Amino acid sequence: MSKKSKPRIYDKAGKQVTVADKSWYTFQASGEAEQRSIEIFVYGEIGAWGVTANQFLRDLRAMDDGVSPVIAAFNSIGGELFDGLAIHNALSRLGERCIGRIDALAASAAGVAVCGAHRVVIAANAMLMIHNPWTYAAGDADDLRKVADALDQSLEAIIAAYKSKAPDIDEAELRRMVDAETWLTANEAVALGLADEVGDGIKVKACLGQGSVLQRFQHAPSELLAQLDEEPEIEPPELVDPPEPAPVLDAAKLALMVTQGCAAAGISNLVDPILASTKLESEAIIQAALTKAKALHGLCVAARLPELTGEFITAGLDEAAVRARLFDKLVSSGGGFEINNSLPLESDPVPKVQAKQTDPQSIWASRQAAQNGNSKGAKA
Template identity: 35%
Template sequence: MKIDRSKGFFNATKQSDKKAKMDIFGEIVDDQISNSQTSAISFRDALNSFGDVEEIEINLNSPGGSVFSGIAIANQISSHSARVTVNISGVAASIASVIAISADHVKMAKNSMMMIHEVWSPFVGSHNEMRKFADDLEKINETVFNSYLQKNPKIEHALLKDMMAKETWLSSDEALELGLVDEVTHANKASAKISKEMEAQFKNMPELNNDVVETPKETEEVTVDDVMAILKAIQSDVKEIKENTKTKEEKEEKSDETKTQEVPVNSFARLFNLSREDDK
């Protein structure tokens, strides 16, 4: 049996009439091409498939991606009638951090990280187009800024703007202190993973041990001959155990017969046997 490694990135499962669970492990995109990506459309379809559940749990490990798709996902989470809990299990960077904080309750593993920064995008055009594009970026950046304030209105505005401008990576304790998460949970064993393309977009990314990632070990294919060989080996072992048990029982029976025929050796028994001989 071979492991299908194409699955396990974006999953949506309705566990009961009241609870559903989702995994977002990968980049946030406008148009989903592979299972390693999440789009606002795939997220919407997943929510619709849940129906009227009361609780949704989302496991998040994402380097971010499309701002508009991320904002759309965040708005879907915040406006949903169910109580939504997000578990940051590896990294919630860029727009993925906005998705995380849109939940009713945000949990962050002790060894996970969150990154906040200003919105950026590659652009090619004339000087007039570039000026307009810069103005648009500022407006989009204000939207992201307000998302963090919505999670914790008490954050000092100047501090938050400075942290976003510097691309700040936050530990779980720092994110908790900043009021962007509600709870710090136990550490995960698996390492965070960010693609080389996404890594190139960040300026101050800390060492995430990117070369070491725990993945399921691929098992060898099991054939019919393999199964038959195992069954024959088991059959042989069972036969041997039965024969040994039978031999042991026969020995015990012979031993009991011998003991029965022997004359008792204690004095009372000897006296009793002598009396019986005299009667004869």
């Protein structure tokens, strides 16, 4: 099975737009403050399975400044009617600064939504589809009659939405086309008044990966259905300049740097551990290793365990870890003093004199001597 490639969406400046995986829907603002514009990409199903009206209105409210032009671009097979009506009304409230754009397909609820824009531009190879509302139903005869009444009322909402965009359209003809599920080309949409301008054609997958939904329509154009069987277009990898070759390092020079650095710091016994840990990768790495080795050596000397320095360097331990290791070793051995290699400050308080530890044996001996003396005095 061939892997389907995800469509790429670009704004008018040619910059790729980051879109959501589920519905390929996004808002973005571009340009400077005085030339700012807001672009909305509704590339997916409208409703709970894609772009909900609640999400659309929340995002629009967050980005709209009340003055910037708004472009709403659609490529959608439709979805839930009332979400489409809510988006239609939101675009209508923006007034003359709102442009609706049909990039490939505005079907069903998407067609209702885009007609809320003050001006609609439809790509030369795009389509607008209008049809009756439909739904699933279950229940007894009374239940089904109620559903039928609701569908009739929904149809009136659809007709009102289209007539708000094309007030001069013949209503009887509009109802006939809606009832017949009519797929309008760009020129036909403009002729009816449902679009204002034919724009440049762009290549965008019309089914948006939702071909099963597209197939439920009765009169979907064969050109659109044929796209369901097309092999995905795999874009060739971008050609990039090969990286510049890394400079050739002089291993002998770097090894000499380690030897001389250790000799200068009085840690010549650590040459081998430093060579092994740095792998002579670069001068910067070696210099950092020498600085670290000096610090670790100082800690180990303070703990009277200098022989452990090489082991700690090989293990890659930092100063904090070495302090902890040394403390554990000293406590377990009974040495019992804290390691601190920092120099005392003038403001540091004078160390308190520790009280002498008690010696039970000497106390017992003193008491025995005192008792013997008292006994002798009593006898005298």
